[in-house]
Amino acid sequence: MKRNRSVSTFRCIAVACLAVASGTAVAQAANYPSRPITIVVPFSAGGGVDAMARVLAEKLRTTLGQSVVIENKGGGSGMIGAQAVVKAQPDGYTLLMGSAGETAINPYVFKTRMQYAPQTDLMPISLVVKVPNVVVVNPSLPYKTIDELVAYAKANPGKVRYGTSGVGNPQHLSGELMARQAGVQLTHVPYRGASNQLLDVIGGNIEMTFVSLAGARQFIKDGKVRAIGITSQGKSVLAPDIPAISDSSSLKGYSLENWFGLFAPKGTPAPVIARLNGAVVEALKDPGLSTRLRELGGNPTPMSPDQFAAFIKQDAMKFAKIVEDAKITPDN
Known part of the structure; x- marks a missing residue:
């Protein structure tokens, strides 16, 4: 009988903890954002990812009502910046403007050299642009x-x-x-x-x-x-x-595009992810922003977090096959 009471007490405590955690997440979303947001660009300033991240950040400042700062952390084929975001607090205030490379290709090229797993350590927010x-x-x-x-x-x-x-x-x-x-x-x-x-x-x-x-x-x-x-x-x-x-007659069906999207660290509350997704989708509807992104070579393509996750998974499988067939390694 005592054991059953202990189990029951444990379950009640666990349920109470989940309720508190859920309530905290909802509260975070309700107050989010309450301070500046940093978007890490895992490449040096002046490149395509950086340029588009800065254009998006300008619009998000208005949409979210907070400063959005771009921080460049280049090196390691984009992996240094991505890893910095993986290690950041999962509170929605440190995000990654990632490309296909460090989020969907590098696991197959660099393998054991990588210190994070993109599909589990990063939470997709929205695809921003496809870049042919x-x-x-x-x-x-x-x-x-x-x-x-x-x-x-x-x-x-x-x-x-x-x-x-x-x-x-x-x-x-x-x-x-x-x-x-x-x-x-x-x-x-x-x-x-x-x-x-x-x-x-x-x-x-x-x-x-x-x-x-x-x-x-x-x-x-x-x-x-x-x-x-x-x-x-x-x-x-x-x-x-x-x-x-x-x-072309010799390459029917050929298709391979780079893409840039927004990510958060694993563990970021779902309401915060939803808030960010809504802000990105709203920003990309702006004709001025869309025009600017197209001038920079990107086709605006907003997605829900689930759609973006499915898109990454599908593209990663395609990239993995190319890397395997061509025997691509960091040294070739």
């Missing part, structure tokens, strides 16, 4: 379409060199997916930053590069490079005049 890459080549080269590029690559195995901004990022995976889907041999040349990639295409040191639309737009406009395809599924509203790689 564009394939550009030197205008003097003999191929003007993706199909012509593929034909040339088949006739000249390994002679088509493509530049990216690093090993294991979406640009690199875009090239590996193209090579495997088309059955050609391409040579990967990693760089530090888009400007060097583009300059080497212009100078003839490499044949092509995968790069963000924002990074390539002026070079395309000036005729210094030729855009022959975009990596989105079908033509992109961001560049309707550039054909989709997926529409």
Whole structure:
């Protein structure tokens, strides 16, 4: 009898604790935010993630009624900044503007070198933008379409060199997916930053590069490079005049986009996540913000936390297969 009473007492205490915790979470949401919010960008200032995070932060300041500060924590292919957020207090005041790399690709490239597990240590808030890459080549080269590029690559195995901004990022995976889907041999040349990639295409040191639309737009406009395809599924509203790689006869269905989204540390109360999601969705409905994000090469794509989680899981499976098939490691 005493044992049954003890068990009953324990259950009552546990229920009471859960009720208090639930009440605390609701109270936190009701008062949230009551102080400035920090969005960690896991890359240096001036890049695509940073630029879009700052544009979003400006709008969130109005939507949430609090200051939103951007903090750049670059290094480790985005993992240093992401890990800092994982270790932060799960109270909604330290968030991550993450890209596909450190949240969906790196676990398969860096494996045991990673000190966090994105799909369990980070809570998705909302996808912010999808960011397709564009394939550009030197205008003097003999191929003007993706199909012509593929034909040339088949006739000249390994002679088509493509530049990216690093090993294991979406640009690199875009090239590996193209090579495997088309059955050609391409040579990967990693760089530090888009400007060097583009300059080497212009100078003839490499044949092509995968790069963000924002990074390539002026070079395309000036005729210094030729855009022959975009990596989105079908033509992109961001560049309707550039054909989709997926529409070529040799790469039907091809699709691989980078994306940026907002995350919180594991354990952040659900009401706070819901508040943040609502604020992001509302911000992305603003025509001025949407226009600015498109100018920066991103297509606004808000999602619910559950939708974003499902999206990440699906994309991660796709990335994992490319990394495995291409045997991508941090050293290649």
